[in-house]
């Protein structure tokens with residue numbers, strides 16, 4: 310059973326067998342899918358929507374796991390509301406948002422952690438196109454936390470026959486993999502929209518990975534994490550699927566549509582649009598080379614055409630494939 314924004318009544322699953330209580334905040338595509346996944350594992354699940362009638366305080370105070378699947382723009386307001394109500398220190402907070410805060414460039418997990426310093430925080434991220442999971446197709450994901458017991462509790466809560474959940478101890482790397490690949494998914498949509506071929510796509514995704522790693526490691530992530538499900542895995546899924554909203558943005562731009570036209574007809578949120586602005590600002594400040602993201606930025610700002618962006622990437626100064634190739 311999947312609740313959607315257009316059917317805002319909050320549902321409660323498995324009333325008769327209250328194992329552990331999970332409350333999912335945000336009944337958009339991802340929140341409603343995750344609530345349905347947790348239900349498959351026979352847990353007691355509540356899906357809360359700001360458009361529903363259930364008061365927030367009635368669903369968060371006794372939840373063992375509080376999962377936020379709110380789009381980035383709503384994360385800070387949501388944190389303020391939860392903080393004002395208060396939750397027990399034992400509540401595990403899981404964040405499934407893939408974005409960066411415009412003002413601070415913080416990831417959602419950092420925002421949650423600063424507001425709830427004594428709570429275990431877990432990041433959920435992986436190659437997880439909601440529509441496929443809704444259709445019961447097999448998928449895998451990662452629950453990452455510095456608190457191993459919390460990651461295991463979240464793993465147990467969401468794992469089922471069709472949803473395989475791994476844990477890891479690098480929440481920031483796990484979160485940034487899922488966030489930064491949205492920018493590359495826009496570039497990938499452009500690549501396919503311009504029919505540049507398989508070689509171009511392979512080159513784009515392969516060169517995108519070190520770009521993501523450069524940003525990630527500057528922010529404290531482990532480079533290894535980017536070769537896992539939440540990095541390379543999500544890059545492959547999102548950059549090769551018309552189901553991805555970020556990919557759709559790039560594809561539309563390649564067809565000559567304006568960003569405004571694309572966003573007007575887009576179903577749901579394309580976080581990559583905002584993430585690109587935040588990422589490029591951060592890269593400039595830290596002097597991190599991000600050639601692909603910089604071209605996506607120019608494209609979104611209307612400063613170059615898709616064709617010009619491709620030409621600019623191909624015309625870059627020739628260099629060694631790996632920065633440290635001729636060191637020593």
Ligand SMILES: NC(=O)C1=CN([C@@H]2O[C@H](COP(=O)(O)OP(=O)(O)OC[C@H]3O[C@@H](n4cnc5c(N)ncnc54)[C@H](O)[C@@H]3O)[C@@H](O)[C@H]2O)C=CC1
Nearest residue numbers: 335336337338339359379380383386406407438439577578
């Ligand atoms: N749809 C997908 O396949 C996946 C999405 N994600 C991530 O999950 C997040 C949500 O994505 P979707 O569900 O697809 O987006 P969506 O646009 O379908 O839903 C966003 C949800 O956030 C809620 N929201 C926004 N501002 C709010 C506020 N101030 N207070 C309370 N609720 C607020 C909306 O009401 C809605 O329920 C994004 O960061 C996205 O990158 C992650 C993995 C898969």
Ligand SMILES: O=C(CO)COP(=O)(O)O
Nearest residue numbers: 435436437438553554555
């Ligand atoms: O993060 C996702 C898949 O893992 C969803 O991608 P989009 O937000 O581009 O639809």
